[in-house]
Amino acid sequence: MSGSWQARRISPATARRVAAAAAELDYSPNLQARGLRQARSGLVGMLLPEHENRYFSQLAQAFSVESRARGSLPAIVATRRDPDEEARSVESLLAYSVDALIVVGASDPAAISRRCRAARRPHVIVDQPCDGAISVVTDNESGMARLTTALLGELGRRGSSDGAPYLIGGDAALPATAARIRGFRAALADADLRASDERIIACGYRPEAARAALIALRERLGRAPSGLIINSITAFEGALPVLSQLPEAEIAGCAVGCFDYSPFLTCLRFPVWMIRQRTEELMRTAFDCLDGADAPSGTLRVVEPELVLPKGR
Amino acid sequence: MSGSWQARRISPATARRVAAAAAELDYSPNLQARGLRQARSGLVGMLLPEHENRYFSQLAQAFSVESRARGSLPAIVATRRDPDEEARSVESLLAYSVDALIVVGASDPAAISRRCRAARRPHVIVDQPCDGAISVVTDNESGMARLTTALLGELGRRGSSDGAPYLIGGDAALPATAARIRGFRAALADADLRASDERIIACGYRPEAARAALIALRERLGRAPSGLIINSITAFEGALPVLSQLPEAEIAGCAVGCFDYSPFLTCLRFPVWMIRQRTEELMRTAFDCLDGADAPSGTLRVVEPELVLPKGR
DNA sequence: TACCGTAGCACAATCGATTGAGCAGATGAC
DNA sequence: GTCATCTGCTCAATCGATTGTGCTACGGTA
Structure with missing residues (x-):
C-alpha cells in the first residue's frame, strides 16, 4: 500500500x-x-492570527488548496495574536510531526523559527521577514509607495492645496508597517513633499483604534483630510462608519486609500484606492521554498502586490 | 506522560x-x-466549502477556538463545493483517525454521514439538516421571516404602494434556501400579502448570478424594486455594484435586506437590514453534541439568528 | 551435476508511545 | 510465623503500518 x-x-x-x-x-x-x-505525518501546519479577516482567510484558502494539491492534510491553528497560544500551537504541531510549518503574522517569528530548526522541521514565515529563516513577504514598501503616488495623483487632479495625505493604522514596531511607512515617505519625497510625523498615525490594527484616531484627526483639522490612507482592512472597518457619515462635500474632498482589498470597498459612496496582496502567489512561493532545497535559510522572497483603482479611473 | x-x-x-x-x-x-x-488522534476535522466568505471563516474561527479549548488540533479542509473533493477529504480525515468530524455546507451530507457512521466516527452536520445524523442549523425560516417583516415595516413607514419585496439568490434545492423561502412566504402571509413566484429568484450563490438577476429584474420593472432581500453575503457582493450605481432617488426607494452580516454593509449609502448567524453558538452547540451522549443521531438543533437593524432604526 | 543469479515472496524488526501483567518488598491480620 | 494485601515499579505486548533480510524455486551456464 x-x-x-x-x-x-x-x-x-x-x-x-x-x-x-x-x-x-x-x-x-x-x-x-x-x-x-x-517519521513523517502528511500533515502541514499553519499558524494564523485569526480567520475573520479577509486577508488571512484568503491565505488560509490558498494554504488549504496548496496542501491538498500536494496530498497533505492542512492543520490550521488560529492563535489570536497570543504569544503563549502561538508557542503552544507550535509545540502541538511539532508533536504531530507535521512535515512543514507555515507561520503567518506571528508575534515572535524568530522564536518559532528557532523552535522549528531545533526540531529540524522545514518552515516558512509568511507576511513578515525573519532573520535566519526563509520568509515570503508582500513588497509593502513598494506597494505603499504606489498607493501613495496614486493618491497624490488624484489630489493633483482635484487641485487640492493640502499636500500630503495622512496614514492611519498599523503598528510601527512591526516590519510590515515599518516598510509601508518607508514607502509612504519615499512616495512623498518623490513628489517633493515631506511627511511630517504627525501625518503618520500608527494606532494599531484594531477597528476601534482607527475609528478614534480618525475622529481625533478630523477634530484637529476641523474637517476630513484631503488625502487619507488606511493601513489594513481591519482598521478600515473602524474608519468606515466615520467616513460614511461625513457630509457629502467633506467626503468628496477626501481621497481615500486602503492597504488591503475587499470587494465591498469598490462600491462605497466614495472611491477607494486599494492594494491587493497576492495571497495565492505568497502561498505558492512559500510551498516552493519548502520543497526547494535551493532556498537556504535566511532567504527573503518578495511578492509584488496589486494596485486596484476605483471604477472608472 | x-x-x-x-x-x-x-x-x-x-x-x-x-x-x-x-x-x-x-x-x-x-x-x-x-x-x-x-486508537484516537487528538485531531478534529472540519469540512468547509471555502475560507473566503465571512460566514464560513467565522465558523472556521469558532471551530479553531473550540477545538484548541478542548486540547485537540483542528484540521480544516476547504473542498470548494466539489463532491469528489469532499469524499476524498473525508477519507483522508478518517484515515488520520480524527476523533470527530464537523461538516459545513457539504453537497451530499447524507453520504458523508453514512461514511462516518461506517467508520464509527462521531460527526455533526452544521448549517444544513441531515436525516439520520446530528445536525445543527440556523433557524433560517424564522430568521428570514423576521427579516422580511422588518422590511415590510419599513415599506409601510415609507408609504410604499408596491406590496412584497423581491428575494434574490440562493439555491431552492438546498434546505437552507428552501427554509428561507418558507419564512419569506410566511411573513408575507402574515401581512396579508402573497408571494407570487416571480418575486423569488433563487439564482444561486455566485456574485455574478445575483448581479445578472438584479439587472434583469430592474429592466423588467423599469426601476429598482421597492423592497429587496439578498440571500447570502456572496450574492450581495454581486448585487452591490448594481445597487450603489443606482440614481439617488431610485435607491432611496428601495429597502434592502441581506441574509448574512458584514460590518461593511452597515456603512453603505443606503441602509441594509441584516441577519447575522450566530456562528460561535452554532459551533459550541456542535461540539456539545459531540461529547454529549445525550444527542441521539437524527437530532436537529436549531440556533436562532440575530436581526441587525441599520444604524438609528 | 554442481553452481550461481534472480524473481518473488514470507517473516520479523521497527517506529514511539500506552497498557496489561507480574514481581519484590513492606505492612497488617490472625 | 504464615498468609493475604498493598505499594511501587519493571517488563513485555500492543497499536498498524513500512522495511530489511532471508528463503525457495527456477533457469541458465560450465
Whole structure:
C-alpha cells in the first residue's frame, strides 16, 4: 500500500490483486501508523492570527488548496495574536510531526523559527521577514509607495492645496508597517513633499483604534483630510462608519486609500484606492521554498502586490 | 506522560521526577505513536466549502477556538463545493483517525454521514439538516421571516404602494434556501400579502448570478424594486455594484435586506437590514453534541439568528 | 551435476508511545 | 510465623503500518 511494490520486487499481478482486495474491502491504511514508521505525518501546519479577516482567510484558502494539491492534510491553528497560544500551537504541531510549518503574522517569528530548526522541521514565515529563516513577504514598501503616488495623483487632479495625505493604522514596531511607512515617505519625497510625523498615525490594527484616531484627526483639522490612507482592512472597518457619515462635500474632498482589498470597498459612496496582496502567489512561493532545497535559510522572497483603482479611473 | 500515573500507582514523587526530566529535556510525546496506541488522534476535522466568505471563516474561527479549548488540533479542509473533493477529504480525515468530524455546507451530507457512521466516527452536520445524523442549523425560516417583516415595516413607514419585496439568490434545492423561502412566504402571509413566484429568484450563490438577476429584474420593472432581500453575503457582493450605481432617488426607494452580516454593509449609502448567524453558538452547540451522549443521531438543533437593524432604526 | 543469479515472496524488526501483567518488598491480620 | 494485601515499579505486548533480510524455486551456464 505504500506504493513501493516495484522497488520490493512484487510482481505486477500480485500488486494488482492486493489493490483489488483493498478496494473490495474499502481498506485504507492507518495514516498514523504509516506516519509513525516513516517519521513523517502528511500533515502541514499553519499558524494564523485569526480567520475573520479577509486577508488571512484568503491565505488560509490558498494554504488549504496548496496542501491538498500536494496530498497533505492542512492543520490550521488560529492563535489570536497570543504569544503563549502561538508557542503552544507550535509545540502541538511539532508533536504531530507535521512535515512543514507555515507561520503567518506571528508575534515572535524568530522564536518559532528557532523552535522549528531545533526540531529540524522545514518552515516558512509568511507576511513578515525573519532573520535566519526563509520568509515570503508582500513588497509593502513598494506597494505603499504606489498607493501613495496614486493618491497624490488624484489630489493633483482635484487641485487640492493640502499636500500630503495622512496614514492611519498599523503598528510601527512591526516590519510590515515599518516598510509601508518607508514607502509612504519615499512616495512623498518623490513628489517633493515631506511627511511630517504627525501625518503618520500608527494606532494599531484594531477597528476601534482607527475609528478614534480618525475622529481625533478630523477634530484637529476641523474637517476630513484631503488625502487619507488606511493601513489594513481591519482598521478600515473602524474608519468606515466615520467616513460614511461625513457630509457629502467633506467626503468628496477626501481621497481615500486602503492597504488591503475587499470587494465591498469598490462600491462605497466614495472611491477607494486599494492594494491587493497576492495571497495565492505568497502561498505558492512559500510551498516552493519548502520543497526547494535551493532556498537556504535566511532567504527573503518578495511578492509584488496589486494596485486596484476605483471604477472608472 | 499519558496522565494516567495515578491509575498506574506511580508515586507522586516519581511522577514529579518524570515531569521534571521531561521539562528539562524539552521532551514531548510523539502524538502519532500515542494516537496509534490509543486508537484516537487528538485531531478534529472540519469540512468547509471555502475560507473566503465571512460566514464560513467565522465558523472556521469558532471551530479553531473550540477545538484548541478542548486540547485537540483542528484540521480544516476547504473542498470548494466539489463532491469528489469532499469524499476524498473525508477519507483522508478518517484515515488520520480524527476523533470527530464537523461538516459545513457539504453537497451530499447524507453520504458523508453514512461514511462516518461506517467508520464509527462521531460527526455533526452544521448549517444544513441531515436525516439520520446530528445536525445543527440556523433557524433560517424564522430568521428570514423576521427579516422580511422588518422590511415590510419599513415599506409601510415609507408609504410604499408596491406590496412584497423581491428575494434574490440562493439555491431552492438546498434546505437552507428552501427554509428561507418558507419564512419569506410566511411573513408575507402574515401581512396579508402573497408571494407570487416571480418575486423569488433563487439564482444561486455566485456574485455574478445575483448581479445578472438584479439587472434583469430592474429592466423588467423599469426601476429598482421597492423592497429587496439578498440571500447570502456572496450574492450581495454581486448585487452591490448594481445597487450603489443606482440614481439617488431610485435607491432611496428601495429597502434592502441581506441574509448574512458584514460590518461593511452597515456603512453603505443606503441602509441594509441584516441577519447575522450566530456562528460561535452554532459551533459550541456542535461540539456539545459531540461529547454529549445525550444527542441521539437524527437530532436537529436549531440556533436562532440575530436581526441587525441599520444604524438609528 | 554442481553452481550461481534472480524473481518473488514470507517473516520479523521497527517506529514511539500506552497498557496489561507480574514481581519484590513492606505492612497488617490472625 | 504464615498468609493475604498493598505499594511501587519493571517488563513485555500492543497499536498498524513500512522495511530489511532471508528463503525457495527456477533457469541458465560450465
